[in-house]
Amino acid sequence: MLQTAGEYRATSLERGRNTMKKFGEYQLSDGRRLVLRTPRWEDLDDLLELINSVVEEEADIIVNRKVTREEEAEWLARFLTNIEKGRTIGVVAEVDGKVVGNSEVTRGAGAQSHVGFLGIIIAREYRDLGIGTRMLETLVEESRRAGLRLLVLDVYASNTRARHVYSKLGFMEAETIPGMACKKEGYTDIVRMYLKLD
Numbered sequence: 001m002l003q004t005a006g007e008y009r010a011t012s013l014e015r016g017r018n019t020m021k022k023f024g025e026y027q028l029s030d031g032r033r034l035v036l037r038t039p040r041w042e043d044l045d046d047l048l049e050l051i052n053s054v055v056e057e058e059a060d061i062i063v064n065r066k067v068t069r070e071e072e073a074e075w076l077a078r079f080l081t082n083i084e085k086g087r088t089i090g091v092v093a094e095v096d097g098k099v100v101g102n103s104e105v106t107r108g109a110g111a112q113s114h115v116g117f118l119g120i121i122i123a124r125e126y127r128d129l130g131i132g133t134r135m136l137e138t139l140v141e142e143s144r145r146a147g148l149r150l151l152v153l154d155v156y157a158s159n160t161r162a163r164h165v166y167s168k169l170g171f172m173e174a175e176t177i178p179g180m181a182c183k184k185e186g187y188t189d190i191v192r193m194y195l196k197l198d
């Protein structure tokens with residue numbers, strides 16, 4: 001049964017020690033150290049700041065209102081539980097000890113259990129440093145390792161940076177769905193992209 005955030009908190013320190021995995025360590029072009037690793041309960045406040053900063057700048061993501069610490073805690077407890085159960089691959093980007101990026105691939109259900117649905121966000125000040133590319137390369141590698149056959153994502157048509165990075169990694173554009181997202185300015189198009197892993 002899924003745990004509440006409170007129940008999760010009670011055992012998280014022990015779990016974190018057991019399950020934290022480092023995927024790689026790199027030097028950024030500005031000299032800072034980037035670590036890609038699995039998320040842990042102690043990342044809660046960094047992850048809260050990250051999602052709310054990206055919401056505040058009205059970036060091209062689906063979440064469009066700030067979340068409370070309690071909502072983020074509930075979400076993180078579910079996220080960590082899904083990672084432990086092998087349903088989700090989670091990769092966070094840590095620069096100089098602070099989590100500045102978060103990404104995931106979540107396995108579909110039933111007839112789509114060979115499909116991974118991908119999402120990624122990086123804090124504004126940390127973009128265009130190659131972090132997104134590294135995180136996506138890691139997600140692709142880990143998805144292959146987990147036996148997934150196909151990765152799928154939805155991106156705002158206006159999000160030219162994200163579309164460029166996904167294309168660079170080999171993702172193909174399947175279709176554009178008119179008006180699938182609603183921004184302040186009005187309805188906007190979404191592009192569905194996919195990457196075959198075999």
Ligand SMILES: CC(C)(COP(=O)(O)OP(=O)(O)OC[C@H]1O[C@@H](n2cnc3c(N)ncnc32)[C@H](O)[C@@H]1OP(=O)(O)O)[C@@H](O)C(=O)NCCC(=O)NCCS
Binds near residue numbers: 123133159
């Ligand atoms: C999209 C995102 C994950 C990419 O991560 P990133 O760390 O900024 O990406 P990288 O630094 O690895 O690569 C950026 C690339 O985009 C290019 N780029 C930057 N701005 C661009 C633009 N407006 N149009 C096209 N390409 C652009 C850069 O030149 C670089 O290209 P290169 O690798 O060929 O040199 C990140 O910018 C982000 O989180 N954005 C806000 C949230 C978001 O859009 N999430 C995705 C939702 S689907």
